[in-house]
Amino acid sequence: MxxxxxxxxxxxxxxxxxxxDALEYKETIxxxxxxxxxxxxxxVIQLLQGRFKQKNFVFQSRLSIRHSGIKVIILDxxxxxxxxxxxSEQGVDYKTxxxxxxxxxxxxxxxxxxxxxxxxxxxxxxxxxxxxVEVDGRQRVIxxxxxxxxxxxxxxxxxxxxxxNVTLVNEDVGYKLIIHSQKVGA
Numbered sequence: 001m002x003x004x005x006x007x008x009x010x011x012x013x014x015x016x017x018x019x020x021d022a023l024e025y026k027e028t029i030x031x032x033x034x035x036x037x038x039x040x041x042x043x044v045i046q047l048l049q050g051r052f053k054q055k056n057f058v059f060q061s062r063l064s065i066r067h068s069g070i071k072v073i074i075l076d077x078x079x080x081x082x083x084x085x086x087x088s089e090q091g092v093d094y095k096t097x098x099x100x101x102x103x104x105x106x107x108x109x110x111x112x113x114x115x116x117x118x119x120x121x122x123x124x125x126x127x128x129x130x131x132x133v134e135v136d137g138r139q140r141v142i143x144x145x146x147x148x149x150x151x152x153x154x155x156x157x158x159x160x161x162x163x164x165n166v167t168l169v170n171e172d173v174g175y176k177l178i179i180h181s182q183k184v185g186a
Contacts, residue, residue, distance in 0.1 A: 033110055035089045036126050037067040038118045043184040044162050050177035053103050074100075074109070085110070112177060115142055116152050116166045 044063040050056070059082065064071040069088030076082055076099060085094035085106055094106045114126050120140065124130050134141040142150040149172060156164040161181070168177045 033087075033092065033107070033114065034126050034128075035069065035087060035091075036118070036122050038065065038070075038114075038122075040117075040162055041066055042162070045182050045184055047180040048177060049180075050175070052173075052175045054174070055101075055103065057101060057104065070113075072109075112168055115140070115150055116154075116168055116179060117161045117181075 042065055044065065046061045046063065048057075048059040048061060050058075058077050060075040060077070060079075062073045062075075069086055072083075072085045072087075073081065074083040074085075080099060081097055082100045083094060083096045083106060085092060087093075087110055092106060092110055096106070111127065114123065118126065120133055120135055123133055123142070129144045131143045131145055133143070138154045138156070140150075140152040142152070144150070149170070151169045151171075152166060153169075154161055154164055154166045163181060163183050166179045166181065168179070169175070
């Protein structure tokens, strides 16, 4: 697994740096998600493996997280850019490319990131569709107003979410996502 993450780091390093600051976005998500810092700043690479609507998908992503916002580049398994996004107090701006799957939305990608990695005490402030969150050790169960139940299980302490594997399951819609995260740098 470490070799895969090192390979991803090298591949995604080519997509980092100033390019993230120079994005020109073509769409803005009218979102219920309100920006709040995840109490973490740094660079993270991720391998996302999932299944939705009977289709498997695999993405690579590079996250640049600051207290003022988060920048994301999403690549397919061949390193081809699928999407770029920036989420801040102004909302979520993004650009998708030709090969980005039509069944996946940037809103859902950011929502899943928040559900999996943000501190539990901030979830309701970020997404007002959440009625309550149950926490049991390394597991979160999120109950939404539409009776959706999202279960998130982390392999390690919740304090180390950006450096571990996290599994998100929404059985109500037949969705499963495994996120392998690795912090980059010090």
